[in-house]
Amino acid sequence: MNQSRLCLVILLFGLLQCGLLGLIAVLPAAENVGGLAHPLFNSMRVGGDGAARFLPVADLAYWFQILVLAQICCMIALGVRPDRRSSGFWVQLGASFGLLAAAWTVMYQAYEGFLVTGQTQMIAGWPYPTAWQVYAIWLSGFGLVALYVVGFKAYVWSDDDETRFRALVKQYPAR
């Protein structure tokens, strides 16, 4: 896929994001959508009834973030020269996207589950959905870091690139 086609996909994802934000903006909002003042402490806010403010936008918000993650992966492909995007690269990028999307999905479902049951376990200091947020979503980004570090010479900058770049600098003295 060449750069312009990738940019078309990035544009498509961006337009869909705008559409989802537009749909969210026209929905009737619950009173506590951005939280409420804490009844006892001035500089604190509370969330209140989580289901009332979350469920109307739950599906739209979920898909918005999936689009963002997909857009990020497309942009990462944009940063790699087209002829270096081997099938191995796409597999690794796809796996990285899968990791990001899976962490997001499990966290989301765990939170929806809590809203339904009101019950949750504590995992490593946090309620179960928040543990997925703090540990899994944060760490899932390391898939892309690994892709950069491990695939550096294959996808980003090879020894041959360094030689060719030195030649380019010699050919075009800085102006």
Add this chain to the structure above:
Amino acid sequence: MEAFRQEIILSSVVIYMVFCVAVGLWAMRRTHSPSDFFIAGRSLGPLVVALAIFSSTLSGFGFVGGPGLVYSQGVSSFWMIILSTTGYALGFFLVAKRIRMIAELRDAISLPDVVAARYKSEAVRFLMALTIVLGVMGYLATQILAMAVVMKSLLGGTVMFADISLISCVVVSSAVLIFYCVTGGIIASVYTDVVQGAIMMVAGVLILYTATQVFDGGFTEATQVIMQDDAEAVMPFGTAGVIACLGWAFIFGVGVAGQPHLVTKMMMNRKIADNRIVLPVSVMGYAFAALLWISIGTVMRALVIDGQAEPLTGPDQAAPFFLSVFASPLLAGVVFAGLFAAIMSTADAFLNVGTAALIHDMPKAFGATEIKNELLKARIVTVVLAVMAATIALVSDTLVALLGTIGWATFAAAIFPVLAIGLNWKGATHQGAIVAIVSSLSINVVFNVASIGLPYGISAGFLAFVTSIVLFVGVSFLTQPKIDTMDEDIHRAMEF
């Protein structure tokens, strides 16, 4: 040791500030040209660049505003941090290689230099410089205000300086910052960043440990206390709600590659191949340092709800209060020095890019081919910028955290598409760049000045960022020239 708590903390901060002044004097001897002053002559090793990048990211906003946001809004602000790993990776894939190549090919010393070369457009250079100056004023003011708030809180605990004013604190902290930035330029900035970054990492880990010891039941008890008061506060979207959180994740995650004080540092490394080391070190450093944001805010909220601490007068007091009361004197000394480090490392980076925009890029955008006495002018403008920002800090009553958000979002929306996408797609046009920058500035300024609120916590920065990406790509498709007008060297650099 407890009896000398204040003395130990103050000594740590004074030692740190003396160190900054010393580095400034040392770096002055190595600063001979504008290139040295602005981009350290493209001579830095990977560890220096890595620590400089992450320590500039986690500013006073991260060390003061961040814990304050967790105290006031619960888990919501975690979304400003947790997509950072992904955001850093995105930034390195899209920007790190090409910005360094163009910097060397064109002897570029600033971000507007790079975009002017890429788009062959002085209008794009001017708009980029304007964006940087506008954002820098807001962000620099935030940093200076944060420094003064921490210093006032620190000195307020002593007998001698109990009644010290905020203005005095602004003057003292700004003076140190100005001194080492003026004398040593970016060389002083990055070498202080190395120590600042190391302090921030150590501080983050030690504070996490301390925070887990405050409640007998550890961190679990703290989050349970919060949960019993308001379960939403400790659930993934906190009190701010899902859409506000996704907006923060987008701005702070994807937007990393649009921050001028970060991407400028990608122009400074000795070798492009060093980026392979720079990325993981930056990401790890950021993760360790951000532990302070999460742990202090959470524990302070639990302590107040549980009645073990008095309610804070404002959210930004969370970090200073926690350190003064719960950390051991030595740790508090290290972390207070770390707080100043975090704030100063970002402030010096902003001073640098703001000065470059004013004395290098603006004149070039209006046709200047040669700038005389550039080094002297850079030093003078650095002082003027810092004084102006300090003045803004004193007259602004907005929360440190809020100001920080506006600055970051403005940069992300205006710079990310033009730089990150534009450096990787030959089809991007200067018309697309101009529309993206103007639209993002307009949306951010109009919505924030007019206090226009959008439903479900959709922020102006979020809207501006999503819109600017669409407009940049869309307008570029609509305005593509039939003949390639790009300079040959840039054209070839984009084929690597």
